[in-house]
Amino acid sequence: MxxxxxxxxxxxxxxxxxxxxxxxxxxxxxxxxxxxxxxxxxxxxxxxxxxxxxxxxxxxxxxxxxxxxxxxxxxxxxxxxxxxxxxxxxxxxxxxxxxxxxxxxxxxxxxxxxxxxxxxxxxxxxxxxxxxxxxxxxxxxxxxxxxxxxxxxxxxxxxxxxxxxxxxxxxxxxxxxxxxxxxxxxxxxxxxxxxxxxxxxxxxxxxxxxxxKVTPIQLLENLETVVDNLQTADKHAVSQALNSFLFHDDTSSWLNTIDDDHDLEAVIDSVLS
Ligand SMILES: [Zn+2]
Structure with a gap:
């Protein structure tokens, strides 16, 4: 010891x-x-x-x-x-x-x-x-x-x-x-x-x-994971609020402009080469 x-x-x-x-x-x-x-x-x-x-x-x-x-x-x-x-x-x-x-x-x-x-x-x-x-x-x-x-x-x-x-x-x-x-x-x-x-x-x-670089899309995915792990009572109210934010026209058109190209395939190729 x-x-x-x-x-x-x-x-x-x-x-x-x-x-x-x-x-x-x-x-x-x-x-x-x-x-x-x-x-x-x-x-x-x-x-x-x-x-x-x-x-x-x-x-x-x-x-x-x-x-x-x-x-x-x-x-x-x-x-x-x-x-x-x-x-x-x-x-x-x-x-x-x-x-x-x-x-x-x-x-x-x-x-x-x-x-x-x-x-x-x-x-x-x-x-x-x-x-x-x-x-x-x-x-x-x-x-x-x-x-x-x-x-x-x-x-x-x-x-x-x-x-x-x-x-x-x-x-x-x-x-x-x-x-x-x-x-x-x-x-x-x-x-x-x-x-x-x-x-x-x-x-x-x-x-x-x-x-x-971390994109807003990944941050949203993190938020969704956090919401999924909430107690049932809280989960319903929070996911409803989150979804009405996400499905708002202005939010969706903004999200569509974000390039979430993680480029996993290129990263895999560079590690294997
Ligand atoms: Zn231990």
Whole structure:
């Protein structure tokens, strides 16, 4: 066991109440960590930030490594990542909806190193990524957390209208095959070498997309996602208000003038070449 307050010169901070509010850079903090797990953390974060267009950050806020509870946290072999801070940018995991490409780029590379990654849509993990090495890196259709990731990238990176429910079925399999063909990756996804290649290429594509200009159309899509997640009582009133705004003649003619050319195909080609 070792005590650390940085990984690869990235400061480790703590930002949870009562001391420091979540989503802020918080304060430098000592964490106890098991040494072989630290080695994995170092190589994972190196690969993530070598590829990330924002480069190496200054601060990562961590909600815990060695924590007095059952499972891998109890052994100092699990890491809860709340947020990442660069000079002029930040990624707070709870804000997934507004930074989907950057979030999924980071997660794609994390998944190459950690067999367990619990993300924003996994129950009780909206505000942090949990990563550990208790299982080997692989894709299993029966895994809820792995299928959530797969469906999220199919939907938000590759634009496939898949239902994101963590359950693999004919629809998820068909879209996966389509995307694997487009990326020139052999199927099935359950073969480790194919899965690793998919993670790497998807990470690069997501990072490229994260650099593109955000259009008002994407901001509207984010708003629609937020509305979809509201409680039923509020949802009806808010979506009615949103729709009467969207369907107003002046709004529609304005929206029609916006070029929402994400140019996914060109981004895919540039990553594959
Ligand atoms: Zn955890």
């Amino acid at each position: 070792k005590t650390i307050n940085a990984i690869n010169n990235i400061a480790l901070h703590y930002a949870r109440l009562p001391q420091h509010p979540y989503g802020t850079p918080g304060k430098l903090h000592d964490f106890r960590v098991e040494e072989s797990f630290l080695t994995v953390l170092e190589s994972a974060l190196k690969e993530v930030f070598d590829h990330c267009p924002l480069g190496t950050p200054n601060i990562i806020t961590c909600a815990g490594i060695l924590v007095n509870k059952p499972g891998h946290h109890g052994l100092g072999k699990a890491f809860d990542l709340d947020a990442i801070f660069w000079d002029d940018h930040q990624l707070v995991t709870n804000n997934f909806i507004h930074q989907k490409e950057l979030y999924l780029g980071i997660e794609s590379f994390l998944r190459k190193h950690f067999g367990i990654v619990l993300n924003h849509l996994y129950p009780n993990h909206a505000d942090h990524w949990h990563v550990d090495t208790s299982v080997i890196v692989d894709y299993h259709e029966s895994s809820q957390s792995e299928t959530l990731y797969l469906q999220m990238v199919l939907h938000y990176i590759y634009g496939k209208p898949v239902i994101i429910d963590g359950i693999s079925g004919p629809q998820t399999r068909a879209f996966t095959r389509e995307v694997f063909n487009r990326l020139n990756i052999n199927t099935p996804i359950t073969t480790k070498v194919n899965y690793l290649k998919f993670l790497e290429i998807t990470g690069k594509i997501a990072f490229k997309l994260s650099k593109e």
